Amino acid sequence: MESGARVASTPGALPCYVALSQLLGLTVVAMTGAWLGLYRGGIAWEGALQFNVHPLCMVIGLIFLQGDALLVYRVFRNEAKRTTKVLHGLLHVFALIIALVVAVFGYHKRKGYADLYSLHSWCGILVFVLYFLQWLVGFSFFLVPGASFPLRSRYRPQHIFFGATIFLLSVGTALLGLKEALLFHLGAKYSAFKPEGVLANVLGLLLAGFGAVVLYILTRADWQRPPQAEEQALSMDFKTLTEGDSPGSQ
Amino acid sequence: MESGARVASTPGALPCYVALSQLLGLTVVAMTGAWLGLYRGGIAWEGALQFNVHPLCMVIGLIFLQGDALLVYRVFRNEAKRTTKVLHGLLHVFALIIALVVAVFGYHKRKGYADLYSLHSWCGILVFVLYFLQWLVGFSFFLVPGASFPLRSRYRPQHIFFGATIFLLSVGTALLGLKEALLFHLGAKYSAFKPEGVLANVLGLLLAGFGAVVLYILTRADWQRPPQAEEQALSMDFKTLTEGDSPGSQ
Numbered sequence: 221m222e223s224g225a226r227v228a229s230t231p232g233a234l235p236c237y238v239a240l241s242q243l244l245g246l247t248v249v250a251m252t253g254a255w256l257g258l259y260r261g262g263i264a265w266e267g268a269l270q271f272n273v274h275p276l277c278m279v280i281g282l283i284f285l286q287g288d289a290l291l292v293y294r295v296f297r298n299e300a301k302r303t304t305k306v307l308h309g310l311l312h313v314f315a316l317i318i319a320l321v322v323a324v325f326g327y328h329k330r331k332g333y334a335d336l337y338s339l340h341s342w343c344g345i346l347v348f349v350l351y352f353l354q355w356l357v358g359f360s361f362f363l364v365p366g367a368s369f370p371l372r373s374r375y376r377p378q379h380i381f382f383g384a385t386i387f388l389l390s391v392g393t394a395l396l397g398l399k400e401a402l403l404f405h406l407g408a409k410y411s412a413f414k415p416e417g418v419l420a421n422v423l424g425l426l427l428a429g430f431g432a433v434v435l436y437i438l439t440r441a442d443w444q445r446p447p448q449a450e451e452q453a454l455s456m457d458f459k460t461l462t463e464g465d466s467p468g469s470q
Numbered sequence: 471m472e473s474g475a476r477v478a479s480t481p482g483a484l485p486c487y488v489a490l491s492q493l494l495g496l497t498v499v500a501m502t503g504a505w506l507g508l509y510r511g512g513i514a515w516e517g518a519l520q521f522n523v524h525p526l527c528m529v530i531g532l533i534f535l536q537g538d539a540l541l542v543y544r545v546f547r548n549e550a551k552r553t554t555k556v557l558h559g560l561l562h563v564f565a566l567i568i569a570l571v572v573a574v575f576g577y578h579k580r581k582g583y584a585d586l587y588s589l590h591s592w593c594g595i596l597v598f599v600l601y602f603l604q605w606l607v608g609f610s611f612f613l614v615p616g617a618s619f620p621l622r623s624r625y626r627p628q629h630i631f632f633g634a635t636i637f638l639l640s641v642g643t644a645l646l647g648l649k650e651a652l653l654f655h656l657g658a659k660y661s662a663f664k665p666e667g668v669l670a671n672v673l674g675l676l677l678a679g680f681g682a683v684v685l686y687i688l689t690r691a692d693w694q695r696p697p698q699a700e701e702q703a704l705s706m707d708f709k710t711l712t713e714g715d716s717p718g719s720q
Contacts, residue, residue, distance in 0.1 A: 334661040339649055339674040346675070381689060385682050392642045392678065396649050399589055403653040411584040424589040425596070428642065432635050439631060439689075 230297060237437050238295055244430040245284045251423045252279045259416040260405075274322050275397060281318030282347065282390045283427065285311055287434040290387060294437055297445040304445075305362055312355055319348075340396040347393055350386050354379070384438060391431035395424050480547060487687050488545055494680040495534040501673045502529045509666040510655075524572050525647065531568030532597065532640045533677065535561055537684040540637060544687055547695045554695075555612055562605050569598075590646040597643055600636050604629070634688060641681035645674050 256263055256272045263272040289311035296304050336345065361367045361375050402410055402420050410417045437443060506513055506522045513522040539561035546554050586595065611617045611625050652660055652670050660667045687693060 334663070337661045337663055337667060339645070339652070339671045342671050342675060343678070377691070381686060385685065388638060389678060389682075392645060395589070395642060395646060399646050399649050400653065402589070403650065411587045413584070413587055417587060421589045421592050425592060428593065428639060432639075435635065436631060441627070 231443055234294065234437070234443050237433060238291065241287065241291065241430065241433040241437060244426055244433060245287060248423065248426050248430055249276075249279055249284055251419070251426065252276055255416070255419055255423060259419075275394075275401065277318050277321045278394060278397070279427075281315040282351075283394055283430065285315035285318065286351075286387055286390060287430060289315060290383060290434060290438055293445045294443055298448075301448070301451060309355070309359060309363060312351075316351060316355065338396075338400060340393060340400050343389065343393040343396060347386060347390050350382070350389070354382050354386055358383075380438075384435060387434065388431055391427055394427055398424055398427075481693055484544065484687070484693050487683060488541065491537065491541065491680065491683040491687060494676055494683060495537060498673065498676050498680055499526075499529055499534055501669070501676065502526055505666070505669055505673060509669075525644075525651065527568050527571045528644060528647070529677075531565040531570075532601075533644055533680065535565035535568065536601075536637055536640060537680060539565060540633060540684055540688055543695045544693055548698075551698070551701060559605070559609060559613060562601075566601060566605065588646075588650060590643060590650050593639065593643040593646060597636060597640050600632070600639070604632050604636055608633075630688075634685060637684065638681055641677055644677055648674050648677075 252275055256276060260272050261269055263269055263276060265273070289308055292304055292308040292311065296307065336342070357375075358379055361372055361379070367375075398420055402417060406414060406417055502525055506526060510522050511519055513519055513526060515523070539558055542554055542558040542561065546557065586592070607625075608629055611622055611629070617625075648670055652667060656664060656667055
């Protein structure tokens with residue numbers, strides 16, 4: 221904060237942490253691709269390799285893109301708020317669309333497997349439902365013009381908490397899926413420190429690391445997006461008019 | 471906040487959320503016991519049932535007690551700060567001691583299994599190391615009198631972030647362990663919706679729910695422990711003396 225008008229400046233360490241998060245996120249995507257390519261025969265839209273589309277799409281959509289969508293307000297802190305909001309909403313839509321390319325039910329049906337029996341699948345369905353609801357409620361509060369300023373201010377902390385929780389649940393669900401894939405495929409060989417097992421364990425730790433770095437950037441109070449001069453003036457007007465809650469800083 | 475002197479009062483909804491967290495935590499402990507008792511032959515210090523001590527101790531120590539240790543500053547908000555600190559540190563010590571009763575290496579040795587090959591075990595070791603380091607650093611900053619006030623204020627947010635992250639990693643590690651136990655024991659029967667599988671899936675969702683509720687109580691800004699009158703006076707004196715950072719609210 222350089223002046224009394226709170227000119228939006230970028231804190232010194234923020235770009236380093238954002239770079240670390242992107243490095244971790246891209247490594248996770250690349251390692252998932254490498255794991256599927258090296259040990260599972262790659263991916264394909266038809267046939268037995270169709271199932272491999274599922275982990276790759278989930279890691280790109282519900283891990284990497286979802287994580288990046290959460291960081292939009294920290295990274296584009298000097299842009300107009302409406303632009304940032306639209307980008308935040310759009311990234312979540314992309315994440316959801318890519319993740320919807322699951323292809324997993326079709327594969328299960330062909331193989332005659334039961335659906336939705338495992339903890340991974342239960343958590344996955346929960347993530348999908350919560351993610352979709354969170355998007356709908358967020359859209360109607362923050363992008364549709366109807367909601368009043370005090371109402372938005374009151375809902376904002378809930379939106380941030382549930383967003384972070386859904387993201388963490390997504391990371392946990394991915395870890396469960398990875399473990400499932402390892403135990404189904406490797407079985408007893410897992411304990412012999414086979415290269416696939418070690419690669420997948422490292423992938424799991426990097427997944428958890430990506431989640432932790434995104435959470436750190438998101439929760440550092442002094443890295444929150446400061447309101448720009450015109451937003452601050454506007455919020456002060458609203459405050460005077462409504463005598464409601466004090467406006468949030470994001 | 472009722473008066474200018476910031477008399478410590480308890481926010482209306484806080485007790486309900488704390489009660490919910492305790493209900494979830496105790497249900498998780500009871501369900502883990504029920505799962506081991508009903509489907510794994512119970513627990514014992516010797517013989518084949520020795521391994522079952524591991525999940526029960528971990529759920530009591532690194533899930534329930536660790537979660538409760540995080541909530542101490544919210545629940546005992548009107549007690550003296552030093553008492554609360556000591557309770558926070560002690561609960562973490564109990565959690566660590568109970569969790570140390572792992573008995574898992576001995577069991578593996580007897581059965582001739584390899585140690586530390588799975589993602590669950592890698593995450594588990596990481597949790598242990600981080601938990602122990604966090605406790606040591608926290609102890610030397612906040613309980614040993616040496617650290618200065620500005621140094622404590624600067625470290626406090628890091629301590630809170632890492633504490634919450636280690637807790638969440640513990641919950642994730644427990645979910646991975648549960649999944650491992652199910653796939654090893656049930657194998658293909660898992661997909662037939664056997665009662666053990668359904669019970670364990672519900673247990674997994676409740677574990678995640680406990681993590682989410684603890685995180686919610688911990689991150690609600692208006693539920694933080696307000697400094698008591700004498701602490702506030704003291705911190706203002708320090709601030710005037712050092713011209714350092716503004717004192718935190720916890």
